[in-house]
Amino acid sequence: MLVLSLLPTVLLALRVAASPAPVVVRENLISLPLSRKFNLDGSLNFAEQDAKRARALKANGHAKSSGLSSDAVVSEPVSNQVVSYIASVGVGSPATTYELIVDTGSSNTWVGAGQAYVKTETSSSTGQPVSVTYGSGSFSGTEFTDEVTLAPGLVISKQSIGVASTSEDFEGVDGILGIGPTDLTEGTLTREQTTLIPTVTDNLFSAGTIPSDLVAISFEPTTVEAVTNGELTFGGTDASKFTGSITFTPITSTSPASFYWGINESITYGTTTILSTTAGIVDTGTTLIYLASNAYSAYVKATGAVLDNNTGLLRITSAQFAALKNLNFNIGGVTFTLTPNAQIWPRSLNTAIGGVSNDIYLVVNNLGTPSGEGFDFINGYTFLERFYSVFDTGNKRVGFATTPFTTATTN
């Protein structure tokens, strides 16, 4: 009896002895769940609403590259995101929970649009006025520092946050968790135009809470309007969410894409080049994939698609769908392919965007300006739901990897 009961212990000891090297411990990374939400603005069709953000992102970048201050320019209309991802973020101690839009296209974190800011012992006003003007909305208020809890164990003791005294067009949310490049905060402190505000990612890294100054995002294709199927990981990547290795590409040096998560890429449809290597951006808050007008025209011609007036999207027939070829994004020497199924809007959501239930709509849209302007594409959410993405501030690069959903038939 004694022998039997000792046996497991002995085996365990042997196993430890046989492998003296420390067991690989998974990095202690903490991920936040992201909830997806549809926000359709009745006054605009689906694609017009999305295109408004795309154009504003480009205009804002151009203004920044001309040295205009941010309150003089149109910034990105995050509030107009057709599909937004929301994270529940705690501010203060004890914390009040705010529902914040997670945005890679802006970098200020602020609260107070819906739920009013609740001051606690950790709240401290810097007295600095802060404001961001978005394409169709804005917030302005005062800068505070406060304790921000992104998840249990993922706490920033003194995060700069904007506390809105006024905000426009942020119905149903409390503010923004800005995880764009830090440079986008320039000019948002209205009295100190050149001061940059460290983002939540920067502060987690400088405090040693996370091992790298980066954030990784997992989205999954979905056929329902509201769902919690995204994941935000600070400081590392979640290997359970991607397959193979991550391909990194440097932030482009081409302005104005360089103000955002901008990269160089080329695009082919089948074997036909529709966009030669050029700069554009990766953006979680843009729903569709945007191409410079000449590349868009080439895609329309190659697919035979027509513009659908109700949705503002391209529409194809079933025969054209059957003949649809892969759309290939060549990034950092690797090809990331959107299969025909990944190029169409989920048919179960057609009526949600004003479409006809059995019609087939494409997720590629027109940026409205020709290539060669330093901002020639946007790889939006419909791209990111097929590839894991990494936004690496520390190494000034963006990474992509395939996922179990890359070639899945979901739409």
Ligand SMILES: *[C@@H]1O[C@H](CO)[C@@H](O)[C@H](O)[C@H]1NC(C)=O
């Ligand atoms: C991106 O493309 C531009 C224009 O061709 C080129 O100057 C630059 O070296 C490329 N790479 C990066 C990282 O910007």
Ligand SMILES: *[C@@H]1O[C@H](CO)[C@@H](O)[C@H](O)[C@H]1NC(C)=O
């Ligand atoms: C779509 O809208 C445009 C502009 O409003 C109009 O000229 C065109 O005739 C419409 N097409 C269809 C098929 O309704």
